[in-house]
Amino acid sequence: MKELRTSVVPGMTHWASPNFFAFFPCTNSAAAIAGNLIASAMNTAGFTWQASPAATEMEVLALDWLAQLLRLPTTFMNRTSTGRGTGGGVILGTTSEAMLVTLVAAHDAALHRSGSVGVSHLPRLAVYAADQTHSTFFKACRLAGFDPANIRSIPTGPETNYGLNPSKLLEVMQADADAGLVPTYVCATVGTTSSNAVDLVGAIADVAAMFNAWVHVDAAYAGSACICPEFRHHLDGVEHVDSISMSPHKWLLTCLDCTCLYVRDAHRLSDSLETNPEYLKNDATESGEVTDLKDMQVGVGRRFRGLKLWMVMHTYGTTKLQEHIRSDVAMAKMFEYFVRADNRFEVVVPRNFALVCFRIKRSGAMTEEDADEANRVLMENLNKTGRAYLAHTVVGDKFVLRFAVGSSLQEERHVTSAWDLIKKTTSGIMD
Numbered sequence: 001m002k003e004l005r006t007s008v009v010p011g012m013t014h015w016a017s018p019n020f021f022a023f024f025p026c027t028n029s030a031a032a033i034a035g036n037l038i039a040s041a042m043n044t045a046g047f048t049w050q051a052s053p054a055a056t057e058m059e060v061l062a063l064d065w066l067a068q069l070l071r072l073p074t075t076f077m078n079r080t081s082t083g084r085g086t087g088g089g090v091i092l093g094t095t096s097e098a099m100l101v102t103l104v105a106a107h108d109a110a111l112h113r114s115g116s117v118g119v120s121h122l123p124r125l126a127v128y129a130a131d132q133t134h135s136t137f138f139k140a141c142r143l144a145g146f147d148p149a150n151i152r153s154i155p156t157g158p159e160t161n162y163g164l165n166p167s168k169l170l171e172v173m174q175a176d177a178d179a180g181l182v183p184t185y186v187c188a189t190v191g192t193t194s195s196n197a198v199d200l201v202g203a204i205a206d207v208a209a210m211f212n213a214w215v216h217v218d219a220a221y222a223g224s225a226c227i228c229p230e231f232r233h234h235l236d237g238v239e240h241v242d243s244i245s246m247s248p249h250k251w252l253l254t255c256l257d258c259t260c261l262y263v264r265d266a267h268r269l270s271d272s273l274e275t276n277p278e279y280l281k282n283d284a285t286e287s288g289e290v291t292d293l294k295d296m297q298v299g300v301g302r303r304f305r306g307l308k309l310w311m312v313m314h315t316y317g318t319t320k321l322q323e324h325i326r327s328d329v330a331m332a333k334m335f336e337y338f339v340r341a342d343n344r345f346e347v348v349v350p351r352n353f354a355l356v357c358f359r360i361k362r363s364g365a366m367t368e369e370d371a372d373e374a375n376r377v378l379m380e381n382l383n384k385t386g387r388a389y390l391a392h393t394v395v396g397d398k399f400v401l402r403f404a405v406g407s408s409l410q411e412e413r414h415v416t417s418a419w420d421l422i423k424k425t426t427s428g429i430m431d
Contacts, residue, residue, distance in 0.1 A: 013389070015407070016028060016407065016408065016409065017389075017407065017409075018407050018409040018410040018411065018414040019387060019388045019389065019407075019414055019417075019418065020389050020407045021388060021389060021390050021402075021403050021404050021405065021407075021418060022389045022390055022391035022402070022404065023193075023391050023402075023404065024193070024220075024221045024250050024251070024355075024404055024406070025250060025251060025404060025405075025406030025407050025408075026249060026250065026255070026256055027249070027250065027251055027252065027253045027254070027255070027406065027407070027408045028253065028254070028255035028408055029253035029254070029255075029312060029315075029316070029408060030315075031253070031308070031311040031312045031314075031315035031316065032253060032254045032255045032308045032309075032311065032312050033255060033308075034308075034311060035307045035308025035309070035310070035311040035312070036255060036308050038307060039303060039304035039305070039307045039308065042304060044304050045301045045302065046059075046293065046302060046304060047280070047292070047293065047294035047300045047301055047302055048280055048282065048284075048285060048292045048293075048294060049284050049285065049290035049291060049292055050282045050284045050285065050290075052304070053284075053290075055304045055306060055307075056290070056291055056292075056293060056306075058304075058306045058307060058310050059090070059091055059293065059304075059305065059306025059309075060078040060079065060088075060089075060291060060306075061079075061306075061310065062091075062306045062309040062310040062313060063077075063078060063088075063089035063090075063091065063260055063262070063306070063309075064077045064078055064079055064089075065310075065313050066227075066248070066260060066309070066313065067089065067262060069227040069313075069318060069321075070223065070226050070227060070232075070235065070246075071226075071232055071235075072235075072238060072244070072262060073238070073239040073264075074087075075087045075239070075264050076088075076089065076244070076262040076263070076264055077089075077262075078291065084289065086264070086265055086266065086267070087262065087263055087264045087265060087266055088262070088263060088266035088291060088296070089260055089261060089262040089263070090260075090261050090293050090296040090297060091258055091259065091260055091261075091305040091306055091309065092245075092259045092260075092261055092297055093257040093259060094136075094247070094257060094259050095134065095136060095218055095220040095245055095247060095259050096136040096139065096140055097259065097261075097297065097298060098216075098218075098243070098245035098259055098261040099136065099137050099140040099187065099216065099218070099245075100140040100143055100144055100298065101261070101269060101272075101273060101296065101297060101298060102185075102214065102216045102242070102243045102261070102263070102269070103127070103140055103141060103144035103146070103185055104144050104272050104273065105214070105263075105268050105269045105271075105272040105273070106184050106185040106213075106214035106216075106242075107122065107125055107144060107145065107146070107184055107185070108271070108272045109214065109268060110125050110182050110184040110185075110212075110213075110214075111125075113182075113212065114182055119145070121182070122145055122146075122147070123147050123150070124150075124180065124181050124182050125146060125147075125150060125181070125182050125184040126146075126150040126151075126152060126173075126176045126181045126182065126183050126184060127141050127146055127150065127151050127152065127184055127185040127186070127187075128152045128154060128169060128172065128173060128183070128185070128186045128187070128213075129152070129153060129154070129164070129186070129187040129188075129189075130153070130154050130156050130162075130163070130164035130189065130192075130197075130199060131153045131154060131155050131156055132156055132162050132163075132164075132189065132192040132193075132194055132195065132197050133153070133187055133189050133192065133218070134189070134192070134193050134218065134220075137187050137218070138151055138153070146184075150176075150181060152172055152176070154168055154169060154172055155168075156197070157396070158349075158396060160197075161195075161197055161198075161349060161350055162192065162194070162195050162197040162349060162395065162396075163197045163198055163199045163200065164188060164189075164199040164200070164204060166200060166203040166204055166206070166207050169186065169204060169207050169208075170207045170210070173186075173207065173208075173210075173211055173213070177211060183208070183211035183212075183213045184213055184214065185213055185214045185215075185216065186204060186207075186208045186213050186214070186215050186216070187216050187217075187218055188200075188201050188204045188205075188215065188216070188217050188218070188241070189217070189218045189219075190217060190218070190219040190222045190223060190226075190234050190235065191219060191220070191221045191222025191223070191225075191234075191352065191353060193221075193393070194357075194393040194394075194395055194400075194402075195348075195349045195352075195355070195357050195393065195395050195400075196221075196222065196349075196351075196352035196353055196355045196357075197349070197352070198222070198234050198352060200237075201217055201234075201235060201236060201237040201238055201241065202236050202237020202238075202240060203237070204237075205237050205240035205241050206237075206240070209240065214242045214243070215240070215241040215242050215243075216241065216242065216243045216244070216245070217235070217238060217241050217243070217244040217245070218245060219234075219235070219244060219245065219246040220245065220246060220247040220250060220259065221247070221250045221251060221353070222234065222251075222352070222353050223235075223244070223245075223246025223247070224246060224247075224248060224250065224251035224252040224325060225251070225325050225329070225353050225354075226246075227252075227318070227321060227322060227325065228322050228325050228326060231325075231353070241264070242263065242264050242265070242268070243261060243262060243263045243264065243269075244261075244262050245259055245260060245261045245262070246259070246260055247259045247260070248260065248309060248312070250406075251325065251328075251354075251406055252312065252321060252324075253312050253316065253321070253324065253408065254308055254309050254312045255308065257305070258305050258308065258309055260309075261296070263296075266291075266296070269295075269296050270292075270295040270296055273295050273296060273297065273298075274295040275294065275295070275300065280294075328354040328405045328406045328410070329353060329354050329405075331354070331405045331410065331411075331412055331415045332351060332353070332354040332355065332356055332403075332405040333351070334412065334415060334416075335356050335403055335405065335415050335418075335419060336351045336356045336358075338419045339356065339358045342423065344360055344361065344363070344426060344430065345358055345359065345360060345361060345426075346358065346359060346361040348395055348396070348398060348400045349395060354404065354405040354406050355402060355403070355404045355405075356402075356403045356405075357393070357395060357400045357401070357402055357403075358400070358401055358403065359371065359375045359398060359399065359400050359401055360374045360375050360378060360426060360429075360430070368397075368398070371398075371399075372398065372399035373399075374429055374430070375392070375399045375400070375401060376392070376399055377429055378401070378422070378425060378426055378429055379391075379392055379401055381425050381428070381429070382421060382422065382425055385421065385425075387417075387418075387421055388417075388418045388421055388422075390402065390403060391404075403418075
């Protein structure tokens with residue numbers, strides 16, 4: 001412990017600090033930490049139901065609880081009032097894994113529809129996402145075997161607040177179909193990393209349905225907010241998509257790593273990912289009444305992630321989790337008010353959820369390049385103080401600072417203190 005304190009801690013970036021406003025939050029809680037500790041002590045590898053029945057059943061239960069909070073259709077649940085459903089879920093490590101496994105299932109389905117023998121038609125498959133979609137999507141496409149020439153990154157702009165325009169999507173997909181390609185997969189995002197843009201889930205699903213393409217919704221960050229009724233409309237149309245993932249480790253007090261993937265037809269996923277060696281065969285699996293989670297992920301072995309999610313939901317309950325989300329949004333609104341009240345700054349895109357994208361605005365004889373440089377220097381000087389940590393992005397060719405509220409211990413005083421530091425540091429740059 002002495003070596004940890006002297007050699008490791010000083011070199012860490014403290015994501016749990018209430019002065020951490022960069023990227024998106026990685027929240028935790030006593031319940032989640034306890035769940036992690038207990039799961040580590042048990043050290044179970046619940047790849048099949050038989051390998052640890054309670055581990056699978058608890059994961060299934062926690063996933064269904066969360067699905068109910070999100071008001072997902074019963075088609076995405078493992079258990080329904082009439083028994084086992086056709087859909088289901090699995091807890092993975094990250095959104096990247098959720099994208100990868102659904103991409104594999106989608107390309108298998110598209111090859112089957114095309115009458116392909118093996119992977120002979122693989123070079124014809126095309127995938128689609130907005131240019132604001134997380135970069136891991138494009139990485140996952142390459143890992144899943146899609147030709148980089150057929151990975152479409154569709155430009156967005158301020159007219160849709162940088163969300164994917166369904167009309168543009170239709171235009172691109174139709175052009176590909178006319179050229180002999182097979183539109184295979186569309187990724188919609190609820191809460192993009194750069195600016196928290198929200199794609200229109202229902203409209204995108206309607207377009208994709210014209211081509212029998214798989215639709216995945218990446219709600220890694222903002223999906224947590226949808227447990228609050230006032231944000232649930234962002235998932236309208238989800239009943240028409242094939243899969244959706246969200247990460248409680250970002251904003252729902254469940255420490256890394258915990259990404260919940262739901263699929264409308266679990267067999268489409270397991271048929272692509274199933275492994276069935278002799279040494280894993282057992283009566284429970286053969287009965288068809290249980291879920292073997294190894295068949296819904298890349299690997300075989302897996303951690304007991306369901307325990308910490310179950311403990312968080314059981315400990316805090318719906319009301320406390322909703323209060324946590326609403327408190328962060330209220331603090332972000334407060335910061336947004338501070339920014340708008342200072343004529344040296346501008347809010348670059350409308351605030352969604354608890355992220356404010358702002359910058360020193362161009363004024364007087366400044367060029368846009370001068371403004372970009374001023375914002376770059378502001379961020380560097382802020383971060384050098386060690387009193388606040390911000391990250392940046394580029395939106396509409398502008399260098400923009402991102403202020404993400406949501407660290408588990410943040411209070412209004414931390415937001416106010418960060419704003420005071422931003423004002424003081426800006427004065428030092430501009431004077």
